[in-house]
Amino acid sequence: MDTMIDVVLRSYPVTTQTFHYQRLAEFARLGVLGTVWVESRSDGHVDPDLEALFGDRVRFIGDLPAPSSAEIARHAKLLTEAATKAKSGNGEGGPAGAVKQTLSGIRLGKYLRYHGAARLVHAAFCTANLTIARAAAQTAGLPYSTEVHSPLSWSRNPGWFRVKVADAYVVAVISDYTRKRVISHCPDARDRIVEVHCGLSSRPESPPSTNHGRMLTSVGGLVDKKGHDMFIGACDRLGEPGEVIGGGELQSDLARLIDHLDAPVQMLGELPHSEVLDRIGGSRVGVLAARQAEAGDEDGVPVALVEFMRAGVPVCSTPVAGIPELLRTIGALATENDHIALAAAIREGCAETSRGVEVVENSYSSEDESALLAKLLAAVPGPSSPDNTNKTALAASLGARRHKP
Template identity: 35%
Template structure:
């Protein structure tokens, strides 16, 4: 079986998935955007995410996403080269996806001809998935897509999202909550499969013993509204008035540092540190040294929300006691009172109560930390999730052959 991953970027959890598939004997190749000179998210991820560990995984940077926004005159030559794909061109014009066709056809022509896939897979129902859909049509192979959070909660185009999902041979998603949500787009539950993000706890540092007293760490990627940082600051103020002695470290930064600067310039009556964006190693080390991890996720005004945050999974995988909120797929990860604590989103009072109680009862917190580690080990191993992927890929290809 040859599987082609068509990706806009390569985050660590997708990297682990690819390596696990390759280790299972699947012939995997990866197509990524070409390097650009701008400060693009793809370039950021390429700097912090290594290529798949398996030497058998071929990585080609042939996706020219610049065609999605470049002036029309730059599309003439790629269009002339793509005229051989007449049916795909006509379809893309009807669907108003001409620029995606240009990117897809150019990538197909530049890919290694010996690496023709049996199936194409994309992560996130974003640009790479739309390109994957057209590339699959050109190559006459099925495609699948894994949906996550922002890509389905705040799509750029609802019609385009419906199209890329309804045309897929299968839609994978990271939670049962997402399946319930995607039914609203007309998808059948039978066509969707839950595949959790995989995590190797052997790659995580061990929880420090003893941890730094009263230190609560929050990892808030991008410092975006859905991470609930204002709620956390309000909860910290409540704890300060109670003389609870909680110290906060909030790791993360937006791309240009505007939000980070705003948070740093505020006057706080309680101890809080905003170190900005740290490397993966530095972040994990900070979390492993914390007495507890807190991520008070909320639903942003535009409807965006987290799926199941990787930072939360990593903290649980290290055995650090965790506090989060009852939103989206998080209750599928944390059973409140068993392997962590959940509070209602946007409730600073509940959050303060949970932090205070966890800091005061180290024995209960430690027990929940151990149960959290067990949850990640049992439910989120890359091998277990890849088995689901492989089984679904095999079913799709078998049915295609029979039909």
């Protein structure tokens, strides 16, 4: 492949987005990764092995020369769309945030137009990342693509989502559930959608564990959609020890709930990824009581569940979003927002482990999924191609595109 794909991230590094770093690492290994463009720095830490593969490719958009007032005026339509279509609570700072990110995109697009080597700009998420990537691509005269993970992308701001997806050449979704939801909002995008899972490396650091401990473990940010309060309630009902790994806005609320119930649950906060994997492998059951939160926000396909399955640990979750597709006939599903049902599912339904490893190896390999996405993006016509506006013809030519069973 000789396509150079520039990728847009909102911040770098981000400890909770392991699957994105693995995606970037695979793009680098395949020789298609150009520059990783980032809007802002964060305080997280990246796995040194992954950073060694692409860390020197990372550049910050704010370090580029700002566009002139004349250049901004030439792209007034992009700014007007951001100001009028973006809504508050949309995951990217409302209208003001969308305008700011559009300006970042214009700044990046100016650079790419005259100095960049990319043939395509890819947004790793379709909230702020896509706002930047779309503006950059349209300023530079390049095609762009995106990935859709969480319903937050469309549930809080469907009109702005439709605008941004309308001109994307490839829309990668992580589950059939997501595919159907995107089509319901953007029916014209149907032929440009491909299902590409958030995978894990098929070369894990250690084989699946056969010596699981007593602990029930829940991994994920301390936000409403993860349902950690239901997990705490289930541990209390079962009288079994549990641990919650992650940080976030509900830290104090969950700690108070544990104290109120005197539940046998520890809150471990954010941990290095290697330590998270050690605790996952030593768990008796991996639990994620996912729920649909305020304004329709919910998980896509939680990578933590994939990591439990790869470690050979039984899993228990809820039938939210793409989770039933992941668990299929393995693991246990409990009614959403019901800690009693969750406790019963943990007690009675978590026996199968070997098939979880098989599902991950066959359908959630980071290498295979990233290679598929790279092949799809390589099929996008370059900026000088006479077909670069014919997305329907492109969709018909994507022989590798598939809808997973």
